Amino acid sequence: MSLAVLRTRWLPPAVALAVFLGLWYLVSDVVLDADRRFLLPPPDAVVEVAFLDPVNRAPLLRGLALSATVALVGFLVAAVLGIAIGTAMSQARWVERSLYPYAVFLQCVPILALVPVIGFWFDFGLTSRVIVTVLIALFPVISGTLFGLQSADRGQHDLLSLHRASRVTRLLKLQFPSALPALLTGLQVAATLAVVGAVVGDLFFKQGTPGIGVLIDMYRARLQTEQLLGAALLACLLGVAAFSLLGLLIRATTGGWHGATADHRPR
């Protein structure tokens, strides 16, 4: 890696991080009195208590593994369902007209209100958490798929019409490839939402093996702020990991032809 790349790519986020940590220390050590420091322990205390102490670390890592599993399963289900629904909508206007309003509705409904219903039907275990995750992550996949499948231009469609291409040929050779950028962006948003969904679902259902959400709730109740912040940090890292993985996928599949144009913002 060249020095220039180091400077333009990695320096800005590093500076931002330093500023953030600086502010954190400022609040912990200067703004808060010693007897109220438990409200925001400094970063080194968080690392020490939550991550370096093996007794505290074990439940955190177990929670992380569980939430990551819920997020992954939920994401995969949302991806398959969302792509299927979006594709169905793209094939017939009546499907789009009848389903899209409810997809938007689903996006807006407060999941909290559904928790008792979901719990009643699916018990308060992993299935329910996955369902909450799917509900939260589904919409961007549907809209990304639908928008993407409709993004091929008229001339390209005409070309296929001239050669009497079937619906399936049209989908495979034109619509899906041109949908990829929007579809993958939708999946990327869905991946981060799946992490949110997994943690939030956990918080709601509170039973069974504790995931990150249950831990957060527990640490909050016990005023164990170091562990609370540690758990939140792990959830963030999980989301960032999901986002980055999808970013890699995007670069690998469409990097060669999409967005090949330069960034036009002033430097």
Next chain:
Amino acid sequence: MPAPDDVMLALASVGRTFVDGTAAVRDLNLRVHRGEFVSVVGPSGCGKSTLLRLVSGLEPATAGTVDVAPCRLGYVFQDPTLLPWRTVTRNVELLAELEGIPRDERRRRVAQVLDLVGLTGFGRARPAALSGGMRMRASLARSLVLEPELFLLDEPFGALDELTRERLNDEMVALFTDSAFTALFVTHSVAEAVFLSSRVVVLSPRPGHVVGEVTVPFPYPRPGHLRFTPEFGRLASRVSDLLRDADGGNADWTVSA
């Protein structure tokens, strides 16, 4: 008089009115014989693209009859309409793929037409890496792969600079001389129309119909310097006059292009 089976396409009193009530063409009559190169010129919005879409079957006529001899059709749009995720080679083989031509045969033909349009060596490039002229060459190549008998071209060189356009015109003439297709070529350049065509058809403003035509007697192949002969200028100004009359004298058609 040519025999009836020499007629490649015949439009009789053709009209096309869109659902919003816009009449793009009305009472349009046109006959093109096998082996002719016919250019269509007319004010913008007069229904030239619609005419090609009617001939290709992409759109139905709302009046009159459109008869096209059964033949292999090539259609080149104003935009190159290449698929950005495919390389030049994969773009050029697209139509052959749709027609179910086996892979080996496709690749053989692709290599041949890339050579024909001067894109040898660019097969692995993506469209985004090509200049406008090269994209248009790729688009031409894509149609040529199927060896069209009737070639519809909708202002294919309209977006290119003059130098590139002239060079592609020279190559178009060479292609036409070698490949013996029938061409219906829409353009807004009078010089391009006269240089390429055996006949230039002039349309009225919308709703478009034929208001006149000029036969261009020069034999093919046509050398580039033909553009500077007095006879060429005479034919071009006849086309311009027709256009000006059709447009009620308010167009600024230039003979140069």
